[in-house]
Amino acid sequence: AQTVTQSQPEMSVQEAETVTLSCTYDTSESDYYLFWYKQPPSRQMILVIRQEAYKQQNATENRFSVNFQKAAKSFSLKISDSQLGDAAMYFCAYHPTRGGPNFGNEKLTFGTGTRLTIIP
Amino acid sequence: DTEVTQTPKHLVMGMTNKKSLKCEQHMGHRAMYWYKQKAKKPPELMFVYSYEKLSINESVPSRFSPECPNSSLLNLHLHALQPEDSALYLCASSQAQGREKLFFGSGTQLSVL
Numbered sequence: 366a367q368t369v370t371q372s373q374p375e376m377s378v379q380e381a382e383t384v385t386l387s388c389t390y391d392t393s394e395s396d397y398y399l400f401w402y403k404q405p406p407s408r409q410m411i412l413v414i415r416q417e418a419y420k421q422q423n424a425t426e427n428r429f430s431v432n433f434q435k436a437a438k439s440f441s442l443k444i445s446d447s448q449l450g451d452a453a454m455y456f457c458a459y460h461p462t463r464g465g466p467n468f469g470n471e472k473l474t475f476g477t478g479t480r481l482t483i484i485p
Numbered sequence: 486d487t488e489v490t491q492t493p494k495h496l497v498m499g500m501t502n503k504k505s506l507k508c509e510q511h512m513g514h515r516a517m518y519w520y521k522q523k524a525k526k527p528p529e530l531m532f533v534y535s536y537e538k539l540s541i542n543e544s545v546p547s548r549f550s551p552e553c554p555n556s557s558l559l560n561l562h563l564h565a566l567q568p569e570d571s572a573l574y575l576c577a578s579s580q581a582q583g584r585e586k587l588f589f590g591s592g593t594q595l596s597v598l
Contacts, residue, residue, distance in 0.1 A: 398585040408573055410528070410589035456527055463583035470541065471583040475527035 367392045367459050371476035378447045379484050385432075386442045386479050388457030395419075398460045399433065400473075401442045405453040413455070416440065444481075452483045489590035491576050497596045500566060506593045508559040508576030516540075516582040517559040519551060520575040522592070528575055534559060535582035566597045 368391045378384035390399070401413040416424045416433050423431050428445045444451055457476040489510045498504050508517065516535050520528035533541035534553040548570075550562040559576055576590040 400585075407591060408575075408594070409591040410575065410577075412586070415586070454525075460585040463581075463585075471585075472530055472533075472541075473585075473587060478525070478527055480525075 367394075367397075367461070367474050369457050369459050369474050369476035371457055371479050373479045374477070375480045375482070377482040377484055378444075380447055380449060382447055383443060383445045384447055384481065386444075386455050386457075386481070388440045388442070388476055390438050390440065390457070390459050390476075392438070392459065392461075394461055396462045398462070399431075399440045400458040400460070401429070401431070401440075402456045402458055402475075403451075403453045404456065404478075405450075410456075414442065447483050449483050449485065452481060454478045454480050489576055489578055489588050491574075491590035491593050493593055494591070495594045495596075497598060498563065498566065499598050500568070502566075503562070503564045505563065506561040506574055506576075506595075508561075508590055509557055510578045510588070511557055512578065512580075512588065513556075514578035514580055514588070515556060516579045516584065517553060518577040518579075518587065519559070519561055520577065522573040522575055524572075532561075533582060540582055563595075566595075568597050571595055571597045 370389045397418045399416045403411045403413045414426045414429050430443050432441045456478045459474045492507045519531040522528040531545045532551045537553045548565050552560040573592045575592045577587040579587050
């Protein structure tokens with residue numbers, strides 16, 4: 366079974382600074398998807414960034430970028446120029462590719478989350 | 486329209502009440518999901534519907550009864566709940582089961598007294 370670990374329950378960063386959230390995962394699959402979701406006080410799960418494991422290039426979405434280290438099974442999120450609106454719970458998540466040994470049972474597996482506070 | 490709409494946003498119910506949560510999407514998605522999320526925890530999968538048929542039930546107690554009347558609508562019927570069932574209930578949808586891109590609603594915050 367896949368597991369996702371976020372070892373930082375809480376992080377804080379000064380506004381306009383850069384912060385990195387850590388995530389490691391365990392899987393025996395060679396192809397899969399990794400995600401960072403953001404859950405602000407509004408409670409909606411918002412997709413921040415998505416990485417396909419077969420792509421070596423790290424995904425980037427504006428101020429958000431990832432450092433994907435497949436061999437180390439590490440998937441960290443870097444937030445540049447932090448803004449007050451970035452304050453939220455951040456969940457790292459894993460999803461297998463469709464089909465294969467997981468066919469019909471593909472599920473999104475979440476880490477335990479990191480609460481990010483932005484200091485004005 | 487890329488929204489998943491959940492109603493109500495908040496619900497308070499007694500342990501003898503019967504209530505229902507509703508989820509709707511108009512993206513043509515054929516897979517819909519119910520998740521339960523306790524405070525400061527990640528969401529936990531409860532049910533998956535694929536093409537209006539129940540595909541996955543994560544050993545959820547029978548006091549939770551899902552229903553998918555059509556491809557756009559997903560309900561969760563609640564009966565004889567316990568206080569420990571108080572949580573945020575999130576609905577999500579994807580193009581098909583197994584597709585990795587899930588769209589989430591903003592949830593129903595349920596309190597059982």
